[in-house]
């Protein structure tokens with residue numbers, strides 16, 4: 148019911164995010180340029196006696212509403228905040244028409260006033276609506292304590308004005324207010340105002356009931372808290388009565404710690420259950436001790452901590468290079484491993500995201516096929532002699548990946564519980580080493596170095612290797628269960644590395660999971676570089692010396708490596724360097740010598756005594772081990788890397804010693820067989836070689852490999868045994884500068900062996916210059932550093948005859964047979 152009345156020309160006062168409805172009186176801020184422009188324009192146009200009038204039009208996102216409200220500027224002055232302001236009263240609705248001109252900077256429009264007409268008397272439905280709205284709004288206002296407003300609302304008679312008064316309701320949105328403004332029919336408007344109010348009341352009811360639930364929850368917690376406090380107090384009093392110290396403060400403490408620790412849901416549940424048990428058991432309970440230990444362990448685990456992998460491959464390489472000299476191929480392998488790991492991690496992430504996305508769809512496609520959860524695949528195993536840097540490479544890998552590092556020493560572990568923990572019911576039960584490693588690392592994705600996997604054994608206490616296999620298996624290790632911890636531990640993000648001295652004793656199933664990287668040991672030159680760049684700086688620091696105070700020349704380092712130590716790695720060398728520096732520090736301190744000093748090779752003797760390992764070839768010929776016939780130099784790989792070993796042969800006294808073969812020196816079965824084969828070969832073919840083999844048939848033969856405390860095995864001493872025997876029989880010495888390795892067949896063929904690089908490095912260390920190797924091992928020479936090959940005369944052979952030709956000196960001395 149809208150009849151057009153007057154046409155008006157008014158300056159527009161735009162209202163952003165606000166609506167003024169007829170009947171409302173609102174303050175407007177005159178420091179706003181548009182508001183000021185409109186008010187000033189209105190003032191300019193107003194008749195001398197009358198008050199200026201503006202058209203208040205809501206504006207949303209730059210667009211004006213179709214209906215505005217004629218507003219009268221009642222007053223100007225200061226607003227509460229001190230800004231200039233105007234008090235404006237909304238009068239009537241005006242339909243906004245075309246733009247026009249007028250004084251001032253404001254926008255002028257023409258508008259037509261909207262008249263409101265209602266039938267008189269009002270129809271019953273409308274009266275009811277008025278009553279309903281009034282009841283609702285007064286109830287709401289009363290609730291909020293707005294008593295004056297209640298009175299005012301009670302006095303409003305007209306349905307339209309009643310609805311317009313809703314403009315004051317704080318819960319309405321601007322959009323809802325605009326709808327009220329644009330509802331030109333008064334009854335429609337009141338209907339709208341009623342609906343909006345009812346909606347609000349309904350919403351508030353829901354919110355209230357939620358708040359009430361929350362409140363109830365809080366009350367329950369408070370009650371629980373109070374009860375616990377009381378329980379505590381009772382316990383304390385009890386313990387005072389009975390004279391036991393230490394009241395049950397701790398249980399509540401555990402509960403709080405559990406809540407604070409943000410444990411995974413399962414763990415949280417288990418921990419709370421234990422805390423409950425602890426409370427029930429009380430302090431006197433026999434169980435309380437181990438429950439506490441368990442809770443402490445669980446709370447100390449880094450459940451929610453994972454370090455972020457930030458490495459890129461070039462950086463990782465740089466870290467490896469900075470920490471270790473040489474080892475190019477080893478570093479290449481590690482970098483490849485990291486690159487693959489990184490790619491797979493990225494791929495798995497994408498797959499996981501895709502799967503998550505699919506899972507959110509109600510009828511999504513089947514989730515992606517189960518993936519190998521370990522991004523890196525197999526476990527990288529660093530295999531090589533002691534002191535070649537396996538452990539420190541592991542540390543470097545962690546550093547390169549930006550992860551925490553922990554080492555788990557497995558040497559001598561025979562008990563499965565060492566890996567997997569003891570059940571809690573055992574006295575003194577502990578979690579296994581894997582759990583302890585993760586705890587020590589302080590994050591759930593550390594690099595864990597399983598040191599000396601070749602030295603785990605098994606006995607009646609279970610098989611640690613089997614437990615270890617589960618730890619390393621990507622299909623199982625995301626739910627690893629430690630017997631002690633009893634809750635599942637996700638190990639799938641852990642990077643496992645392993646080290647071993649020798650492959651032979653690694654249990655096969657473990658070996659299958661490993662990707663092997665061999666470290667064979669260093670040449671003398673490499674050792675000098677490592678010592679200069681890494682060992683010396685570190686030991687200087689340990690000795691409290693400044694690099695400017697003490698220098699050790701490369702030649703001195705070389706002598707330390709060559710004559711004071713004999714090893715594949717650099718551990719002994721590092722110790723020797725440390726000894727030298729300690730002496731320097733001591734003599735500097737006692738004033739015996741003045742710093743700075745430079746240590747050359749000849750100073751070493753005065754500092755740390757005579758060298759222990761002079762090369763065999765440097766000895767007086769009469770003192771060499773091969774000075775007597777029957778001794779040959781062999782090459783072997785032991786747990787300590789490559790080494791030279793000597794094989795001694797002798798014939799037993801025909802009267803006292805029986806016939807047959809005696810083998811001594813802790814030889815393994817395979818090595819013993821080599822002895823048998825050597826003897827058989829010489830018995831059958833010796834004559835062809837012009838050897839007096841008759842002795843072999845009548846007299847017992849004894850083969851001994853000294854350094855008897857070290858177990859030795861393998862077939863590669865075959866050539867050495869034959870050479871020693873042939874030397875004995877022929878009376879020709881074995882050349883002291885020759886060492887050899889190779890398996891021998893019954894027909895005298897020289898068969899290939901392993902560990903060529905380690906053996907050649909050892910030969911070079913020992914000062915040997917000619918090395919006999921099986922012809923079929925020639926390709927292995929590619930792995931041997933060029934500088935070593937340059938010093939060695941390597942003779943690849945395929946027949947034992949050639950071995951003897953090379954190894955035996957021409958000079959012939961008859962065997963002195965003891966009569």
Ligand SMILES: Nc1ncnc2c1ncn2[C@@H]1O[C@H](COP(=O)(O)OP(=O)(O)OP(=O)(O)O)[C@@H](O)[C@H]1O
Pocket residue numbers: 470471472473474531532533534535536537538539540646648677681682716717718721
């Ligand atoms: N290439 C190298 N560059 C720098 N330092 C090295 C290198 N190789 C070894 N080292 C240093 O030699 C020392 C011994 O190495 P490490 O303890 O890692 O040997 P390992 O092979 O793990 O021996 P083990 O098998 O007995 O544990 C370490 O201090 C290490 O930093």
